[in-house]
Amino acid sequence: MIDYQLRTRLVAGEHAIEQLGTLAEQLGARRVLIASDPGVVAAGIYEIGAQRIRQAGLEVLGFHQFAENPSTEHVQAGVQVAQDFRPDLLVGLGGGSSMDCAKGINFIYSCGGKIADYWGVGKATSPMLPLIAIPTTAGTGSETQSFALISDAHTHVKMACGDPKASPAIAILDPILTCSQPSSITALTGIDALTHAMETFVTNKRNAISDCYAREAWTLLSRGFPRVVEEPTDLHGRSQMQLGAAFAGMAIEASMLGAAHALANPLTAFLNVPHGQAVGMMMPHVIRYNAPCVESRYRELVELLPEVSASDRRIASEILADRFTHWLHIASMATTLEELAGWSSTLASSSSSCAAEDLLESMAQMASKQWTGAYNPRPVQTDDFLAMYRAARSA
Numbered sequence: 463m464i465d466y467q468l469r470t471r472l473v474a475g476e477h478a479i480e481q482l483g484t485l486a487e488q489l490g491a492r493r494v495l496i497a498s499d500p501g502v503v504a505a506g507i508y509e510i511g512a513q514r515i516r517q518a519g520l521e522v523l524g525f526h527q528f529a530e531n532p533s534t535e536h537v538q539a540g541v542q543v544a545q546d547f548r549p550d551l552l553v554g555l556g557g558g559s560s561m562d563c564a565k566g567i568n569f570i571y572s573c574g575g576k577i578a579d580y581w582g583v584g585k586a587t588s589p590m591l592p593l594i595a596i597p598t599t600a601g602t603g604s605e606t607q608s609f610a611l612i613s614d615a616h617t618h619v620k621m622a623c624g625d626p627k628a629s630p631a632i633a634i635l636d637p638i639l640t641c642s643q644p645s646s647i648t649a650l651t652g653i654d655a656l657t658h659a660m661e662t663f664v665t666n667k668r669n670a671i672s673d674c675y676a677r678e679a680w681t682l683l684s685r686g687f688p689r690v691v692e693e694p695t696d697l698h699g700r701s702q703m704q705l706g707a708a709f710a711g712m713a714i715e716a717s718m719l720g721a722a723h724a725l726a727n728p729l730t731a732f733l734n735v736p737h738g739q740a741v742g743m744m745m746p747h748v749i750r751y752n753a754p755c756v757e758s759r760y761r762e763l764v765e766l767l768p769e770v771s772a773s774d775r776r777i778a779s780e781i782l783a784d785r786f787t788h789w790l791h792i793a794s795m796a797t798t799l800e801e802l803a804g805w806s807s808t809l810a811s812s813s814s815s816c817a818a819e820d821l822l823e824s825m826a827q828m829a830s831k832q833w834t835g836a837y838n839p840r841p842v843q844t845d846d847f848l849a850m851y852r853a854a855r856s857a
């Protein structure tokens with residue numbers, strides 16, 4: 463059975479941000495609170511958005527006191543600002559952190575309580591403010607999702623809070639906004655989007671809707687990624703990445719994620735590895751693990767890839783695993799645990815003689831508790847996660 467409703471209006475194209483004021487007016491806004499992290503402010507992008515709101519004759523206020531992986535404390539600070547300003551429209555302008563922070567503020571400002579009350583699906587208790595999402599990276603797909611990822615400020619547990627009412631009313635996709643990001647962010651967010659397309663295409667919840675979005679996301683992202691890594695100002699490549707990331711976000715809504723995302727969160731928690739690096743590095747190992755279950759699905763993805771040699775007779779999972787490793791290489795990202803800066807520094811500070819193996823076991827325990835693992839096409843237990851971490855340790 464399929465129960466699907468497109469909730470987010472997409473306004474995409476070069477200079478689409480020019481329409482922000484008009485779109486805000488269309489949503490009936492008079493007072494607009496924009497969540498943008500300090501990096502977005504420093505890049506001058508927050509001001510571009512704020513100006514468009516002012517030019518439409520609306521009041522605008524910025525909230526910037528948050529960072530990457532927004533925490534419950536960041537959200538609470540934003541709620542305080544919202545309670546003083548009384549907005550009737552929220553805008554998340556920035557990367558996934560800005561959009562997720564805006565959604566987190568919306569949950570509490572609109573429905574009361576604390577973030578943990580909305581951990582899970584469908585916990586919002588009343589209508590929420592309309593939200594316009596404007597991504598400045600091409601990665602998380604938060605702009606087309608009903609989920610906000612908020613970290614507990616004390617335990618660092620990432621809480622995925624999802625409700626249809628939290629979905630952005632409008633996503634503005636302006637590829638020009640993504641041109642100013644550092645090349646490392648282009649790489650990290652791009653690889654993340656590629657893993658979203660790949661994982662959503664094979665989860666045990668996959669369906670005709672997720673297939674549509676995952677296929678097109680994969681087609682766009684696999685073409686756009688090498689282009690933007692090579693030439694950051696390639697606007698066509700930027701457009702491919704931005705639309706691909708948004709479609710991948712829609713695929714996540716329809717079919718969730720898989721084991722690579724379960725493996726990634728412990729790497730972030732234990733070794734402070736950025737999400738895109740963590741999930742990209744683990745993806746080849748997950749592909750090999752899943753191959754017995756979904757080899758024919760992987761074959762479909764290989765056929766959508768550009769530049770696969772007709773004489774390449776390897777099985778699809780090997781071609782895909784190799785392609786991920788290639789993408790990591792061209793983006794100067796680590797392909798093994800031992801290449802990570804956090805690996806050696808974490809082990810150096812440990813007193814245990816078998817510290818590395820202890821670390822892998824702790825991470826595998828944590829991976830087995832991640833919700834995304836439940837949707838992996840091949841059932842995955844703690845020992846399986848441990849085997850994949852061991853395989854990723856060195857080349």
Ligand SMILES: [Zn+2]
Nearest residue numbers: 654658723741
């Ligand atoms: Zn991800």
